[in-house]
Amino acid sequence: MIDFCNVSKVFNTDLLKKDFHALKSVTFNIPEGKTIGFLGANGAGKTTSLKIAMDFIRPTSGEIKYNESLGKNKLEAFKNIGYLPERPFFYPHLTGLEFCHYMGALTDLSKAEIESQVNVWAIKFKIDFALNRHIKNYSKGMLQRIGFLATLLHNPKLIILDEPLAGLDPIGRKELKDIIVQLRDEGKTVFFSSHIISDVEEICDSVIFLKDGEVVFNGSVDQIMKDNIKPETRISYFDGDSLLTEVIPNNKKEEYLSKLLKDGKEIVSLQAEKPTLEEIFYNVKKN
Numbered sequence: 607m608i609d610f611c612n613v614s615k616v617f618n619t620d621l622l623k624k625d626f627h628a629l630k631s632v633t634f635n636i637p638e639g640k641t642i643g644f645l646g647a648n649g650a651g652k653t654t655s656l657k658i659a660m661d662f663i664r665p666t667s668g669e670i671k672y673n674e675s676l677g678k679n680k681l682e683a684f685k686n687i688g689y690l691p692e693r694p695f696f697y698p699h700l701t702g703l704e705f706c707h708y709m710g711a712l713t714d715l716s717k718a719e720i721e722s723q724v725n726v727w728a729i730k731f732k733i734d735f736a737l738n739r740h741i742k743n744y745s746k747g748m749l750q751r752i753g754f755l756a757t758l759l760h761n762p763k764l765i766i767l768d769e770p771l772a773g774l775d776p777i778g779r780k781e782l783k784d785i786i787v788q789l790r791d792e793g794k795t796v797f798f799s800s801h802i803i804s805d806v807e808e809i810c811d812s813v814i815f816l817k818d819g820e821v822v823f824n825g826s827v828d829q830i831m832k833d834n835i836k837p838e839t840r841i842s843y844f845d846g847d848s849l850l851t852e853v854i855p856n857n858k859k860e861e862y863l864s865k866l867l868k869d870g871k872e873i874v875s876l877q878a879e880k881p882t883l884e885e886i887f888y889n890v891k892k893n
Contacts, residue, residue, distance in 0.1 A: 607636050607637070607638050607672070607673050607675055607676050607763070607764050607795055608635070608636045608659055608670060608671070608672055608673065608676075608764070608797075609634075609635050609636075609670070609671040609673070610632050610633055610634050610635070610655070610659075610668070610670060611633060611668055611669050611670070611671060612631045612632070612633055612667065612668040612669075613629055613631070613632045613633070613655070613658060613665045613667070613668035613669070613670065614627070614629050614630055614631055614632070614665060614666050614667045614668055615627075615628045615629040615651075615654055615658065615663070615665050615666050615819075616628070616666045627819055628651050628654045628819050629651045629654055629655060629658075629665070629819045630818075630819045630820045631668065631820070632651070632655060632668070632816075632819070632820070632821055633668075633821065634814050634821055634824050636764070636795060636797050637795070637812075638673075638675055638763075638795050639790070639793055639794075639795055640790070640795060640796075640811045640812060641786060641787070641789075641790045641795075641796045641797075641798075641809055641810050641811050642795075642796070642797045642798075642810060642811065642812050642813070642814060643798065643799075643800060643806030643809075643810035643812070643813040643814070644656075644797060644798060644799040644800070644813075644814050644816070645799075645800060645801070645803060645806060645813055645814065645815050645816065646799075646801065646815060646816035646817060647801060647817075648801060650816040650817055650818065650819065651816050651818075651819040652768070652799040652816055653692060653768055653799065655799075655816070656689075656691075656766060656768050656799060658670060659766065660684075660687070660689055660766065661680070661684070675763070676763060676764060685713070685760070686762050686763040686764060687762050687763075687764045687765075687766060688757040688758055688760065688762035688764070688765045688766070689757065689765075689766045689767075690753050690754055690757045690765075690766070690767045690768065690770060691768050692768040692769040692772070692799075694749075694753045696741045696744075696749060696752070696753070697741065698740065698741050698742035699740060699741075699742065700740065700741055701737065701738050701739060701740055701741065702733065702736055702737040702738070702739060702741060702744070702748075702752045703724065703737040703738060705741060705752060705756065706720060706723075706724050706737075706752070706755065706756055706759060707720050709756040709759060710723070710756075710759045710760070713759065713760035715759060715760060720759060723758070723759045723761070724737070724755070724759070727755045727758055727759075728755060730785060730788075731751040731752075731754060731755050731781075731785065732751070732781065733748060733751040733752055733755065736748055736752075746773050746774070747774050747775065747778040750770065750773075750774060750778070750782065751778075751782075754767075754770060754782065754785070758789075762794070763794065763795060764794070764795045764797065765789060765794055765795065765796045765797070765798075766797050766798070767796070767797070767798035767799070768798070768799050769798075769799055769800060769801070770782060770786075770798055770800075771783070771800060771802055771805050772800070772801075772802070779802075779805060783805060783808060783809050786798070786809055787809050790809075790811075806827075807827060810827055811826065811827070812824075812825055812826045812827065813825070813826075813827055813830065830886060831886070836855075836879065837855065837856040837857070838853050838854065838855055838856060838878075838879040839853070839854055839856055839859050839876055839877065839878055839879065840852070840853050840875075840876070840877045840878075840879055841853075841854055841859075841862065841863070841866075841873065841875070841876055842873075842874040842875045842877075843866055843871045843872060843873045843874055844871060844872040844874060845871055849874065853879060
């Protein structure tokens with residue numbers, strides 16, 4: 607739906623300092639109907655990329671292409687995008703419902719259309735009980751929910767979220783992840799940045815890794831796991847009163863087990879080694 611084509615972004619905030627290269631020839635595609643995780647440590651270039659995708663800032667070089675599935679021109683494309691920034695601004699003296707009506711009006715929705723969407727999503731986001739409260743009294747989790755709800759009011763085809771799960775408790779993260787999965791199942795495209803890699807591993811079809819402004823991996827979660835899993839087995843056994851564990855290459859597993867049995871050790875468990883996506887992320891290098 608959106609193509610990044612050799613996008614670079616250079617910032618120069620001080621004439622006495624060197625230019626900061628936030629993005630370096632970044633190229634990737636956001637495919638339709640998928641949930642894509644956009645990963646990287648703080649400062650990797652994720653938010654800069656999203657701001658360029660939303661046309662808030664312009665690339666120093668390269669270009670962004672919006673596919674016709676979003677619209678025939680950039681104006682149409684943006685009408686089909688829902689965007690939730692990492693630090694959204696909320697009018698504190700509006701109630702949650704008033705805020706939704708304000709946001710819906712910005713996308714040319716009628717009052718009836720806004721009410722219909724709010725009635726559906728407020729329950730799913732578990733924020734219906736607080737719609738008549740002033741936003742200044744909302745917690746961090748409630749702000750995330752009302753912001754996410756407002757992002758969906760105009761029924762966008764592409765949903766872009768910047769760190770939507772940051773700062774939430776485990777229950778809040780689980781509930782918002784369930785909604786992201788529901789959106790994907792309804793045919794929506796969800797592209798969201800995160801540094802919480804375990805969350806991405808659970809719900810994404812594919813991932814894009816940024817390191818220091820460069821793409822170091824772009825592909826399916828299954829593929830990166832497959833490419834980085836070593837054929838090893840974790841073997842736990844008793845040696846007298848002590849429980850010991852060893853990680854053995856699979857081609858030496860039978861030999862090692864035979865030795866343990868010959869020495870009279872009690873084998874407790876055998877388990878194939880499987881690193882987490884987070885462990886892989888910190889070791890993957892640019893091709």
